[in-house]
Amino acid sequence: MLQISNRGQQMPASPIRKLVPYAEAAKKNGVKVYHLNIGQPDIETPPSILDAVRKADIPVLEYSHSAGNESYRKKLVSYYKSVGINVTPDQIIVTTGGSEAIMFGFFCCLNPGDEVIIPEPFYANYNGFAVEAGVKVVPITASIESGFALPPISEFEKVITPNTKAIIVCSPNNPTGYLYGREEMEALKTICLKHNLYLFSDEAYREFTYSGEFVSAMHLDGMEENVVLMDTISKRYSACGARLGAFVTKNKAVYDAAMKFAQARLSPPGLAQIMGEAAVDLPPSYFDSPKAEYIARRDLLVKRLNEMPGVFCPNPGGAFYAMAKLPIDDSDKFCQWLLESFSHNSQTVMLAPATGFYGTPGLGKNEVRLAYVLNLNDLSNAMDCLEKALEQYPGRVETTRRELAMSNKQ
Template sequence: MLEISRRGQAMPVSPFRKLAPYAELARQQGRIVYPLNIGQPDIETPPAALAAVRNADIRVLGYSHGAGTESYRHRLAAYYQRAGLPVVMEDIIVTTGGSEAILFALLTCLNPGDEIIIPEPFYGTYTAFSIAAGVNIVPVTARIDNGFALPPLANFERALTPRTRAILICNPSNPTGYVYRRAELESILGLCKAHSLYLISDEAYREFCYDAPYVSALELAGAEPNVVVVDTISKRYSACGARVGALVTLNKQVYVAAFRFAQMRVSPPGLGMLLAEAAAELPESYFDESKAEYQARRDLTVARLQAMPGVVCPRPGGAFYVLAHLPVDNTEAFGQWLLESFSYENQTLLLSPANGFYQTPGLGSQEVRLAYVINRTDLAAALDCLERALLAYPGRTEPPLTTTEVASAFTAPLLTQLQ
């Protein structure tokens, strides 16, 4: 009998897309569905970057070098150098999105059956890449009550086994928005050096830190042999569809092995690199407007969530996500109910249940990730829906409200929306 591979059977559904079919049905029924489930920004892709593709004089769209075109890698190296990172062209492998860079990093640094320690909650797709690479995730749990800060180093030390080969962090974090301080990064790198581990640092959101400067793992003293950085232009330039990322390392052995994996797919996207090269030439001031907009959306989202009874929402320092505890029995059931049974002024919202961001069974069942990637008017409307839905949901875990209280809550004016 034909059977699907064990990898195929173990591959999970995307945690931020699992409710998408219910959203499609809701839209077909004529309801407005606000998409807070996925990190797809509505910020305009830089016109100069799009023009570079539109105006390219190309007769034959051929393969590039397996590591990417030299012209783009030179531009990208200059971008890193402006950020204070000691990176040259020969340290960069251009990849098909940050996703391919994650996979290459795992395939290069770990053998099948090896273990990688990851602070949870973590970007849900790490699970899929680990399954594809035959790698086992060992989670170390961060806590909502301290804003999902890096867990104590002793917790990482207890998670070490003879099979441990790497630690993977996302900074700023997807899904929590936490930004690691220099001292936290130095402690993790110190642990990696003491036990001969790789430190894989996913830095997809480096431009979007709101309360403190960004620190890259590559700028830490002694980072050269241990650190592998995963990067992407998807969020930086609101260019998710270009599918251009990078694996960056100063470790030449890692680079050579990763390049061999890169040769499997021959070359990264040619048109995407044209767009990325033009984007890399934008001045540093380009980020001022988008960063200010995301910060305003963060402030709106956090203020509204923290004002909702029973909701616990730390204030994220970066990226464009919040991970919040909701007073519901199960956020996956709540998310489905939002799309199947709830409507406020013919509107509802799509969210990501947080259980898909944890490796430990049972964690995240009352938490949700919200992506504040839509304009503030729509974001406020989505939060209106959430506020009313939490009052009406049959599976609310706090004592049920009286009919009078519910009516009052639904008719009372909401908090003044932040501008």
């Protein structure tokens, strides 16, 4: 009997997509489903960047340079300069989405058995790349009560072992929306320099910062050897399907190793690189409108959530996600119930159970992630559904006064 690999068995199923069959069944039954479960923005992809592809003269769609077209890397240099990041074209490898940049980081910097510390809740697919690379994820818990601020250095120190090789940070954060402040980024620097760790910085949501200053890991002086920036145009230009990202580092040994991985897969997607190049020419004002839209959505979502009895949602500083604590027994059951057994005016809402974003078993059972990727009207309807659902859900658990006080709700 042929066996699949251990990795194939251990590989986690996507916590975001596993409810999809229930959503499809609900739709077949005539129920409208508001998708707040996945970070697929509804913002229009800038027509000019698609036009660049339409207008391109492509007699032969050839392999590009394995690091990506030089012309695109030069453009990226100017883009990064505009956000205070000074790099050269030969410090950038254009990747197939941010996903491949994360994978290159795991494979180039970590050995099987090595450990990577990630503040939880975290982007669930880090688990998948860790399984691929045979790396152990060591979570340290950020609490919803503190709005998911970086846990204190002492928490990192507690879990650092000789096998610890890297920390992953994502700011603004997916799934929490939390924006790490300068002090927190400096704390990460201190830990990394003290313990000789890589800092993998996932900055997919850089442009969507609503309160406070965005601090890139690349802004940290003295961290040139430690920082690997993992980037993508997916959210920046609402171009998730392009699959175009970047692996950026000033550490030459890491860069050279990543180039060998890049050569093995030949080149990143060609048409997407034309889009990416055109995107750098968008005026800086391009971001004003999506940003204003996301702020309005966030404000509506957070207000509505916190008005619901027993619900607490800290105000996210960036990205387009919010985590909410709900008065429920089990977020996996609740999210499935929303699709399988509930509707309000023939509508329901699809959420992501938070359990998939925690590395520590048992955490996130009364939390969900909401992606505010729908317009204000749909979002409002989705909140109506959630409000009604929480009233009807058989697994509702009354929050004690003490818990409510702890969640600092005012």
